[in-house]
Amino acid sequence: MSTNTVGDDVLDAFRSLTDENTGKRPPVEVREWLDRCMLDDEMVTAVPHSVSERGVVVDVEGVKGLIPWNHVGDVDSEAEDFRDPIDVFVLDRKKRDNGTPAYLFSRWGAVRELTKDDRQRFLGRLKRGDVVEGTVSHVESYGVFVEVLPCFDAFIHVSEIEWCYVAEPFSYLQVGQKVAAKAVEIDVRAERVRLSLKRMKEDPWKRAGETHPVGSAHVGEVVRKDRNGAFVRLPGKIDALVHRKVIAASDMPADAFDVGAKLDVEVTHLDVGGRRMAAKPI
Numbered sequence: 001m002s003t004n005t006v007g008d009d010v011l012d013a014f015r016s017l018t019d020e021n022t023g024k025r026p027p028v029e030v031r032e033w034l035d036r037c038m039l040d041d042e043m044v045t046a047v048p049h050s051v052s053e054r055g056v057v058v059d060v061e062g063v064k065g066l067i068p069w070n071h072v073g074d075v076d077s078e079a080e081d082f083r084d085p086i087d088v089f090v091l092d093r094k095k096r097d098n099g100t101p102a103y104l105f106s107r108w109g110a111v112r113e114l115t116k117d118d119r120q121r122f123l124g125r126l127k128r129g130d131v132v133e134g135t136v137s138h139v140e141s142y143g144v145f146v147e148v149l150p151c152f153d154a155f156i157h158v159s160e161i162e163w164c165y166v167a168e169p170f171s172y173l174q175v176g177q178k179v180a181a182k183a184v185e186i187d188v189r190a191e192r193v194r195l196s197l198k199r200m201k202e203d204p205w206k207r208a209g210e211t212h213p214v215g216s217a218h219v220g221e222v223v224r225k226d227r228n229g230a231f232v233r234l235p236g237k238i239d240a241l242v243h244r245k246v247i248a249a250s251d252m253p254a255d256a257f258d259v260g261a262k263l264d265v266e267v268t269h270l271d272v273g274g275r276r277m278a279a280k281p282i
Contacts, residue, residue: 030061031101038090045085046105058086058105065103070137070175072107119152123188132195136177144173146181146195154193156181163198163205164237167224204236205275211236214267217282222261230257232265232279240265240279250281 037044046058046065055068067088088105095102126132134148144161145153158166160181166172173179181195204211212218212234220232220240229244242265247257256263269278 024061027063027100030063034060034063034090034103035093035101038093041089041109043087043089043109044105046088047085048083056086058088060103063103065105067105067107071105119149119191120188122149122152123186123191123193126183126186126193128183128186130183131180131200132183132193133178133180136173136175136179139169139173139175141169144169146179148193152191154181154183154195156195156197160184160194160196160198162237163201163203164233164239165224165231204238205272208236208238208270208272208277212238212240212267212270212277214270217264217266219262219264222257222259222263224259225257232263234265234277234279238277240267240277242279242281246280252281256281
């Protein structure tokens, strides 16, 4: 089954739920059957029980479980929309407070089967450079996943979020945020799409010779440091390096080059083709 498991924070939402003996078969038999379904990747039918902050609480023959919101699929998060049985896959299981298994379910597999033709039509029409709209479904340190079709995610690598260096995608995008991005890679056979947010905007380096010529002065912010020195983000989101030797030769205190510090600098070197800029404090 899917490797997209969820953490204990989601499980806390239903650890204390109590299974019920519906009379069809004992909960212990239902749990054994669910364990087999999880291993065999078999679909089961769940009946919505209630809606919580973490997702939809469901009942499978008396055994309670949860479909986390990011595994619900294309169903709106309004309680009145959860009246009919839902076809799901068993995603994961962990222990509840009383020692019995707590099951997590997912509509991803079910919806992916039902929308394969839709995905193929979408991918067949999509061309490089097309603008794709979607909703952020996951944010990781290496990039962002955007749901562009029900339970079908495209990917934005961290290097494609902004033209400047991005240390933490979490500071730029949040789950649930609507975005529009350009398609930069399309693999129909693998059903994989890569998007770019930064290519929705002009590359600031194209005009760096005009906006940041050698000798020009700017106020920037130190955004990161490495063994070479401190990188200062200038207006237009262009990063200039203040080399460690320049820092050592200056009479400014060391904390003036700490991340987050504001710094007045003068551009001393510009390589537009290499996308490199050097500066010195003034």
